Amino acid sequence: MTNNIEILSGMIVGVINAKYKDDIPTLEEFAAEAEQIRLANNLIFPISNDEFEQLLKSLREFILVTIGDAHSLKGIDTNHQSWYPRHKNDGFYWNRYRRYLEVKKKWSPEVTKRLHDTTNNIMDDLGDPTNPKKMFSRRGLLLGDVQSGKTATYTAICNKAADAGYRVIIILAGMLENLRFQTQERLDAEFAGRESKYALDTKADQKIKNRSVGVGKIGPFNPEKRISCFTSVSTDFSKKVLKSNDLTLKNLKGTALFVVKKNKSVLENLHKWLVENNADEDNKIDLPLLLIDDEADNASVNTNSEEKNPTAINNAIRNILGSFYQSSYLGITATPFANIFIDPDTDGGKPDDLFPRDFLTVLPAPSNYIGADLIFGNGDEDNWHIRHNAPYSDAVIKIYNEEMESYFKFKHKKTLADELSSLPASLEEAMYYFLLANVVRDLRGDDTEHRSMMINVSRFTDVQNRVAELAEIWLKKVQSDIEDYARLDIEKALQIKNIQMLNAIWEKYNFSQIAECDWTTVQQEFLFEAINQIEVRAVNQKTGAASLNYYAYKNVGLRVIAVGGNSLSRGLTLEGLCVSYFYRNSMMYDTLLQMGRWFGYRSNYDDLIKIWMAEDAVDWYGYITDATNELKEELYKMERQQLTPEDFGLKVRQDPNSLIVTARNKMRTATPVTRPITVSGRLIETPRLKNRADSLTSNEKACKKLISELDRITGVTRGMNENPEAVLWRNVPKKYVIELVKNFNTHPWHLNFQSVTLSDYIIQNDNLDYWDVAVPCGSVEELYPLNCANGKIMIKPQLRSIKEDSAMLRVSGTHVKVGAGLSARIGLDHNEIEKIQNDVKKRNAIKPAAEQERITDRTFLVQGRAPILMIHILKTKAENENSPLDKCPEYLFALGLGFPHTGKKEKTANYVVNINELKNWMDIDDGDEDDDDF
Numbered sequence: 001m002t003n004n005i006e007i008l009s010g011m012i013v014g015v016i017n018a019k020y021k022d023d024i025p026t027l028e029e030f031a032a033e034a035e036q037i038r039l040a041n042n043l044i045f046p047i048s049n050d051e052f053e054q055l056l057k058s059l060r061e062f063i064l065v066t067i068g069d070a071h072s073l074k075g076i077d078t079n080h081q082s083w084y085p086r087h088k089n090d091g092f093y094w095n096r097y098r099r100y101l102e103v104k105k106k107w108s109p110e111v112t113k114r115l116h117d118t119t120n121n122i123m124d125d126l127g128d129p130t131n132p133k134k135m136f137s138r139r140g141l142l143l144g145d146v147q148s149g150k151t152a153t154y155t156a157i158c159n160k161a162a163d164a165g166y167r168v169i170i171i172l173a174g175m176l177e178n179l180r181f182q183t184q185e186r187l188d189a190e191f192a193g194r195e196s197k198y199a200l201d202t203k204a205d206q207k208i209k210n211r212s213v214g215v216g217k218i219g220p221f222n223p224e225k226r227i228s229c230f231t232s233v234s235t236d237f238s239k240k241v242l243k244s245n246d247l248t249l250k251n252l253k254g255t256a257l258f259v260v261k262k263n264k265s266v267l268e269n270l271h272k273w274l275v276e277n278n279a280d281e282d283n284k285i286d287l288p289l290l291l292i293d294d295e296a297d298n299a300s301v302n303t304n305s306e307e308k309n310p311t312a313i314n315n316a317i318r319n320i321l322g323s324f325y326q327s328s329y330l331g332i333t334a335t336p337f338a339n340i341f342i343d344p345d346t347d348g349g350k351p352d353d354l355f356p357r358d359f360l361t362v363l364p365a366p367s368n369y370i371g372a373d374l375i376f377g378n379g380d381e382d383n384w385h386i387r388h389n390a391p392y393s394d395a396v397i398k399i400y401n402e403e404m405e406s407y408f409k410f411k412h413k414k415t416l417a418d419e420l421s422s423l424p425a426s427l428e429e430a431m432y433y434f435l436l437a438n439v440v441r442d443l444r445g446d447d448t449e450h451r452s453m454m455i456n457v458s459r460f461t462d463v464q465n466r467v468a469e470l471a472e473i474w475l476k477k478v479q480s481d482i483e484d485y486a487r488l489d490i491e492k493a494l495q496i497k498n499i500q501m502l503n504a505i506w507e508k509y510n511f512s513q514i515a516e517c518d519w520t521t522v523q524q525e526f527l528f529e530a531i532n533q534i535e536v537r538a539v540n541q542k543t544g545a546a547s548l549n550y551y552a553y554k555n556v557g558l559r560v561i562a563v564g565g566n567s568l569s570r571g572l573t574l575e576g577l578c579v580s581y582f583y584r585n586s587m588m589y590d591t592l593l594q595m596g597r598w599f600g601y602r603s604n605y606d607d608l609i610k611i612w613m614a615e616d617a618v619d620w621y622g623y624i625t626d627a628t629n630e631l632k633e634e635l636y637k638m639e640r641q642q643l644t645p646e647d648f649g650l651k652v653r654q655d656p657n658s659l660i661v662t663a664r665n666k667m668r669t670a671t672p673v674t675r676p677i678t679v680s681g682r683l684i685e686t687p688r689l690k691n692r693a694d695s696l697t698s699n700e701k702a703c704k705k706l707i708s709e710l711d712r713i714t715g716v717t718r719g720m721n722e723n724p725e726a727v728l729w730r731n732v733p734k735k736y737v738i739e740l741v742k743n744f745n746t747h748p749w750h751l752n753f754q755s756v757t758l759s760d761y762i763i764q765n766d767n768l769d770y771w772d773v774a775v776p777c778g779s780v781e782e783l784y785p786l787n788c789a790n791g792k793i794m795i796k797p798q799l800r801s802i803k804e805d806s807a808m809l810r811v812s813g814t815h816v817k818v819g820a821g822l823s824a825r826i827g828l829d830h831n832e833i834e835k836i837q838n839d840v841k842k843r844n845a846i847k848p849a850a851e852q853e854r855i856t857d858r859t860f861l862v863q864g865r866a867p868i869l870m871i872h873i874l875k876t877k878a879e880n881e882n883s884p885l886d887k888c889p890e891y892l893f894a895l896g897l898g899f900p901h902t903g904k905k906e907k908t909a910n911y912v913v914n915i916n917e918l919k920n921w922m923d924i925d926d927g928d929e930d931d932d933d934f
Contacts, residue, residue: 004045005055005445010103011037012055016063017102017109024110030063031056054445058604063108068364068848070118071636073645074125075358080136084124084164092225093159093215097190100215101152111366118363119156125359126157126328129165129288137321141296141331141356141645143338144363145371147573147600150332151186153363154292157330158191162227162255166328167287170258170270170320174295177236177261178539178547179572183294184233184259185551189214192257196232200241226254236261237270249278249287262293267316274323288326293317293354296331297338318353329354336631341652360645362635370606371599372625376618378854392606395598398615399426399583402883408457408583417462423470427455427581430612431474431561432505434579437608438559439522439530440515441578444604448557450550450575451534454597455563457583461540468538468563475536475561478502482528490520499523514607539564539572550575568597578605581612596621616803623816627657629854636851654678654908659751676908679761681901683857685818686894687811688750691804691887695745702743703871703893704786706736710773711789718788723833725777726826727793730866732771737869738762744895747808754911758897761909767902772827772868776819780875784891797891798872801879804888811874811894818872818894824857827868836860863901870896 012034016025025033034056038047047055098116101107127136144150158169173183188196193216198204228247235241237260242248249256260266278285321327331354365371370392377390407424408416434453441451455471458464481498493499506512506519515522539547539562550558562574580598598611613621634651652658656677689696710716710729713736721728742759762768775786778798785792798820803810811818825833836859844852853859872894878885 004047005051007045008038008041008047009055009059009106011041012059013063013103013106021109024066024108025063027060030060034059051445054604059106063106065108065111065366065368067111067114067366069114070121070361070363071639072121072125072359072361073635073638073643073648075356075644075646077138077358080127080138080358082124083128083130084120084126087128087130087164089163089165091160091163092220092222093162093191093227094156096193096215096218096220097156097159099218100190103218104214114364115153115156118361119153119160122153122157122330122359122361123160123164125361126161126290126330127288127326129161129167129326132286132326135325136327138328138358139354139356140329140359140361141333142361142363143333143336145365145369145599146334146596148334148363148365148369148371150334150363151183151294151573152190154294154330154332155187155190157292158187158257158290161290162191165288166255166290167252168249168256168258168285168289168324170260170289170291172262172267172291172293172317173259174572175262176541176567176572178541178567180236180259180261181233182548182572184229184231187257187259188229188233189216191215192227192229193217194227194229196229197234198232199229200232200235200245202244224253228252228254228256229259230256231259237266237273239269239273242273249274249285262295262313264312264316267313267320271316271319271323274320279323283323285324287324288328289321289324290328290330291317291321293329293331295333296354297333297335314354321353331356336628336635336652337655337658341649341658355649356645358645360635360648362632368601368603369599370602370609372596372621373629375599375611376622376625378626378629392609395609395611396618397426397430397610397612398618399424399581399612400615400880402880404583404614408463410584412458412460412463414460414462416458417460417466420463420466420470423467423474426612427457427471428474428501429505430455430579430581430610431471432478432501433509433610434561435478435527435531435534436502436506436509436511437578437605437610438534439526440511440608441605442526442530443515443517446557446604448555450553450557451559452574452577453561453579453581454568454574454577455561455581456565456568456595457581459565459584461538461542461565464540464563464565465538465542468536471561471563472536475534479532479534482531486527487524490523493523502527509610534559534561536561536563538562540567548572548574568595572597573600576605578602578608579610579612582617583612583614584617619816624657627655631655633851633853651678654906656682656684656752659911659913674910674912677911678906679758679899679909680907681858681861681899683819683824683861683896683898684752684758685896686744686746686750686753687816687818688747689809689811689892689894690745690747691807691809693887693889696809696889696892699744700891700893702740703895706740706773707775707871708787708789709736721774721826723830724820724823724826726774726870727777727795728827729773730827732773732869734762734769734771737771737773740869741895741897749808751911751913753895753897754909757909757911761907765907768867768899770866772866774826774868774870776823776826776870776872778820778873778875782875784873784875786873795873797875800874800876800892802876802885802888802892803879804885809888809892811892818874819857819870819896822855822857822860823870823896824860824868824898826870827866828860832865833860836862857898861898861900863903865900867900868896868898870898872896 015037016030016033038052098112101112102109125140127138128134142150142153144153161169171183171187173180184196188194193212193214195211195213198208230242230247231237237258258270260270274285275283280286321329375390375392375395377393403424403426431453438451441449455467457467478498481496485493485496485499494503503519512518537547537560548560548562562568574597577598582595584595598609602609631652635648638648653675654677659677710732711718713732715731716729717731718727718729738759742755744755746753775795776798777796780797780799783794784797785794800811837855840853840855840859874892874894876885876888876890876892
């Protein structure tokens with residue numbers, strides 16, 4: 001971006017922010033103001049029409065941004081009183097941070113105002129530091145989307161907390177040093193205002209130690225206002241370093257900032273230092289503490305490392321909190337399936353002291369945030385795997401397992417590093433694409449902006465480093481070819497393989513239209529300059545914290561292909577992330593959500609983002625997006641009912657989707673898990689079946705046996721259900737349903753359908769005495785005969801794609817769905833269906849868009865209707881036409897159980913997770929990097 005463009009950009013932002021303040025101008029008003037400023041300054045700061053159009057496009061993404069409201073659940077604490085609205089201070093830290101956001105980051109005043117309002121409410125939920133005589137111990141949690149700006153929110157809270165009188169702020173910045181480094185660097189710029197690199201170096205020159213950065217360069221300047229950093233980008237907490245600097249809290253005038261890893265030794269040493277050097281005779285510190293736990297769901301039970309053992313880590317955190325008379329704990333997470341909800345109890349069954357008993361706030365995402373909804377959409381009302389409202393769905397490109405079997409099998413070991421000699425073609429294509437995306441960004445004037453590509457294919461650091469080596473060899477060869485041949489005539493240049501491939505990718509992804517530039521010009525004039533600065537870096541604990549030091553490239557922009565695993569999956573921000581290549585085991589979908597670093601803000605390059613992703617993961621992302629949105633809708637409902645965080649925690653723990661998180665947490669200890677799970681108001685199906693002939697034959701026989709008996713059961717009637725079409729038997733006594741459910745075999749990995757558990761639940765509930773039993777009809781013309789007591793009936797089977805491996809058959813591939821969408825309508829007449837749909841429309845009419853409920857199968861499982869058993873007859877076909885089914889039969893039988901709502905009191909079934917059985921069937925890539933990494 002030229003100086004003239006930067007100057008005009010600052011003028012336009014300044015004028016619009018001053019004129020419209022907390023309002024947002026219309027598109028027309030924005031364009032008119034910008035044009036007027038351009039004309040007034042055209043002689044001094046001239047820019048071309050193309051540059052002006054690009055400037056307008058860039059600024060629109062900042063200025064015309066809206067943001068919704070936060071939603072909160074409050075706990076019951078009679079000792080806590082509202083305090084922040086009455087509190088008065090000069091707002092020094094907050095005001096300079098707000099100006100930094102608006103001037104340096106070009107945030108619109110409307111967005112900073114909403115941040116101001118949201119954080120005011122959060123501050124009021126924290127303890128009041130202005131009353132030194134009042135002890136408090138507050139616990140809260142912020143829930144926000146991945147990469148949506150949670151760090152900006154807690155940075156605003158840090159600034160306001162310092163203004164309000166919090167004297168000690170501790171940030172737990174994840175479990176990896178590179179994440180701690182990045183968090184420290186950001187807080188240096190956006191809170192402390194001073195570069196910390198040499199702050200604790202006793203030999204460093206004083207000028208270097210006090211170098212201003214970020215907010216420190218924004219007035220007014222007050223030498224009395226100072227944030228004292230007790231850690232730096234170079235140094236995690238160290239008693240030795242603090243002693244050499246003669247640093248304690250006792251002689252501190254302002255606020256102390258600690259940015260530390262979530263590591264057992266670090267936290268225990270910090271606690272010991274706090275008590276030994278700063279506590280009174282009761283081993284308590286008389287200074288108000290704010291402890292912010294970033295990625296609060298990280299540090300799961302699923303770890304071999306004692307340094308990362310959550311029991312020890314949580315104990316150390318609780319000890320630190322307990323060392324202060326006044327303490328507030330604020331957790332940060334991006335998933336409602338966080339361990340803080342899943343495992344709320346400590347050893348011995350006591351409530352975890354870190355559970356957010358006092359408040360739980362769901363943060364809104366601004367309108368320019370590209371999240372899971374915009375990439376994966378929402379499931380269709382009639383067919384779950386059809387996704388709607390996903391404008392960025394074209395960004396997703398499937399990586400097929402067949403290709404990867406020769407490279408990165410999901411079950412590979414660290415020894416793969418010694419075997420790997422080349423990279424898959426799809427990865428090379430993704431890298432070629434990234435090179436060309438750099439060209440486009442240069443053409444758009446984003447010369448000094450960071451650009452990143454992420455490669456995440458293994459949890460093993462040795463494998464990551466080997467992939468980085470191979471990627472660097474590939475890149476050097478491409479760069480060499482471009483330097484030597486790109487300026488040749490097109491015909492000659494295209495004889496070089498790498499230029500030929502770049503040209504093919506250019507054409508395949510329609511870059512000429514995106515870049516508004518032809519290939520000849522790009523090849524001869526722009527290609528070399530755009531890609532020559534790109535480098536490959538491995539990002540893990542072995543390569544060090546500064547492996548992605550964007551700050552060092554702030555004036556020129558870092559262009560990097562980053563190869564890593566867990567280091568790229570937790571909290572680390574990849575600046576300017578444009579291309580992602582992600583091939584990891586897709587079963588652990590709560591971990592998948594965290595691994596989605598491609599969510600976020602893509603100003604001026606949202607049309608360039610691409611995500612190469614394992615074919616299974618694409619559908620899992622859609623599934624968990626729906627499940628997460630469903631839980632958020634529950635939270636909005638609970639807020640209106642004035643329920644508490646504990647109520648929400650119970651809802652999460654009883655959600656069937658929490659079982660998969662529980663299974664992962666206990667996988668290494670093989671501890672059996674028993675948990676009550678809500679089944680009322682749920683449709684529970686069998687989309688995962690064992691790929692064994694005896695199991696499938698047994699299922700078929702059990703289903704056919706029930707169907708053959710139905711017509712002779714006293715009181716049972718048979719008819720046709722019109723919409724959806726199905727053969728329907730009514731008034732079937734539950735003992736027949738119980739017999740089928742007990743005898744039906746599913747793959748143990750599908751934790752939601754547990755035969756014994758569901759049978760016991762049906763036995764114990766009087767409102768499940770009589771059932772509707774249906775055989776839904778499909779579209780297959782070849783009829784399937786079924787023997788009934790009154791003769792044969794002919795059924796049109798449902799056509800379903802099957803994904804097969806040696807142990808499991810997945811109905812509808814990875815869509816975790818058997819029946820067609822809204823099959824739970826079977827058994828309801830036209831008037832009942834219409835009334836249910838109209839009731840939803842009425843409720844939605846008075847709700848904002850983000851809180852509106854979707855019509856799903858659960859919608860039709862209304863209180864008072866009969867429970868329904870659906871027996872699905874499926875005609876199978878291979879999901880991939882090039883890979884025919886092996887052991888899977890031509891027809892499969894699958895079930896769906898619809899349990900009606902039971903009113904205000906939901907009913908649960910007692911599920912058991914048999915960890916040892918799961919381990920026999922599955923090999924889990926849990927997201928942790930191997931132990932060599934730490």
